[in-house]
Amino acid sequence: MTEGFSTRAIHAGQPADPVTGAVVTPIFATSTYLQDAVGEMRNGYEYSRTKNPTRLALEECVAALEQGTHGFAFASGLAAEDTLLRAICSPGDHVVIPDDAYGGTFRLFAKVASRWGLDYTPAPVSDVDAVRAAVTSDTKVIWVETPTNPLLNIADIEALAELAHEVGALLVVDNTFASPYLQQPLTLGADIVVHSTTKYVGGHSDVVGGALIVRDAKLAETIAFHQNSMGAIAGPFDSWLTLRGIKTLAVRMERHCDNAERIVDWLSGRADITHVLYPGLTEHPGHKTAAAQMRRFGGMVSVRLRGGEQAALDLCNRTKLFTLGESLGGVESLIEHPGRMTHASAVGTPLEVPGDLVRLSVGIEDAEDLLADLSQAFGD
Template sequence: MSYGFETLAIHAGQEPDPRTGAVIPPIFQTSTYAQDAVGAPRLGYEYSRSSNPTRDSLQECLAALEGARHGLTFASGLAAEDTLIRAVCQPGDHVIIPDDAYGGTFRLFAKVAERWGISWSTAGVSNVDDVRGKVTASTKLIWIETPTNPLLNIGDIAALAGIARDAGALLVVDNTFASPYLQQPLALGADVVVHSTTKYIGGHSDVVGGALLLNDDEVANQLRFHQNAMGAVNGPFDAWLTLRGVKTLAVRMERHCDNAEQVARFLVAHPKVTQVYYPGLVEHPGHEVAVKQMRRFGGMISFRTGDPVEAERICNTTKVFTLAESLGGIESLIEHPGKMTHLSAAGSALEVPADLVRLSVGIETIDDLLADLAQALG
């Protein structure tokens, strides 16, 4: 029997505890496990870096939500990304990344993977021809975000999957902004989905984590080996907190989207705002693709003011929107990407506009959010 998204979020990998009947699976806060005999661990559990029942529950749940056969979780989104790179790439391989990638992803490729012998190029994820033109004989990964962070560009996952197949490469989709509730890249042809579970999946700004979801058995085995060998796993309490958060993902995302749509319309009409980036707007260049592959358009909005000083002033003036990095929590956040989340890209081809403001629209009362932006914009 197949189940709906909300049912899977609450039940997949989360059967009541068989010993006590506890409805919520327990936190297995242990580092090691008693064995019945030498080389005979119970249920395969030996050491919690290698496997832990709470982490297994989270991995099973996230795989179900993304329609994947395999799920692996990590200590952070970047830990997941690093494990993927080292599991599938070798020195001499080439990777294509977005030309407006998340600053941490850019830093990982430019400052870490490049020193290990991985070359990389940038391409606009919304420009299929640009991506195709950057493919080389050594391209191993086509790595996209859709929507991108922070400019909310939209990549056509199905079209880019075709390019990756033709090149003998893997299409990796960072699905953090959309969450599995709004978009399921594997069903559109992607090979691997990446999440910072810190964001919408956890949803409460109280736990850091990452995940990789995929269907390929061979690649999954490589990833499991590296997950254990490199050891950047999430602890059982972090896994439990993330499971707690994911149960309400569907209802939270609906409210994030409701609020963000109203905020986007408010910003479009405001005289001090020169440009709004939100794929739910019909004038957004990626709107038609977003309609095709997303359930709704998410809670992330970026906008420009035409003046870097004014952009910083707005960030420093809000009262309900908290000035902070990260995104995807129940509370609304505001930030200046150029000096905060994307500072690592300063001076590079991925540098973001200095007058850009990014909003993570939370689930507060919408009238309070609009009033706060109105007073901050002045």
């Protein structure tokens, strides 16, 4: 019998410690391990860049949550992305990326990987035909976020997986906004799942990390080689913090979604807002796809303000419970201006986000207090 999500979150990769019986995975703060003889390692532990028990517990847990077979934990989401690109691409290869990708991901492609010889084309990942048109004979990867950051567009994972495999490419899905609780792309045909575990997976704004999850053994072997060779691994304390956050992922996501839906209802129809971007709205162009592939619609909400960029900046500066700050997915609510903050690297490019856009990461506080904070920030 397949165990439920919350059971896997609490137990996968985390048996009681065999020496002490501790029910929480210990922090193995060690760099090296005793060998019984030259080349005779205990359970494969040689050096902690290669393998650490605390990191291994996290890697097994995230793999179980995404219904994958192999997980890899990194020092950040971008460390995971960089390692993946080096593992599966070569100079001269081409990647299709979202035309509203996370600013850090865009910067990685535009300012780092392009200098290494990797080509890329932005495309609206919610439009399968547009993605197909962006594919070239050198395309090795179709890279999508769903929902996207920050415009909350929805990609049809199953359809894009079919397209990727048709052209001999891999489908990579950044599942950070949804979390493994709301969506499991590997079950829909994706080849690789990427997470910034800094966000919902860790969930408490106290750790930075990233993860890759796959099902294919050969692909896992390639990623493992590059993880060890490049060395951007998650440390044992960061791994422990992330594991602690994972245990409550399901209950946190339910509250994030509950609060987001309350806020979306309140925002919808306001005269000072031109667009509320949330896949749970029936008028959202990706609503049907999101409903088919997600458990619920998440805790991220974006709005566009009628007063333009200045109105957006004013709203960000006036909230009190919504903390003005970058990142997302923590228990506390955050507000930001993507154009000047998380997506500043895209200014002046085709991926530049609208100046009137504000992004909300809705936390798990009492919804009434969050609504009161937004009301005073709008000047009601």
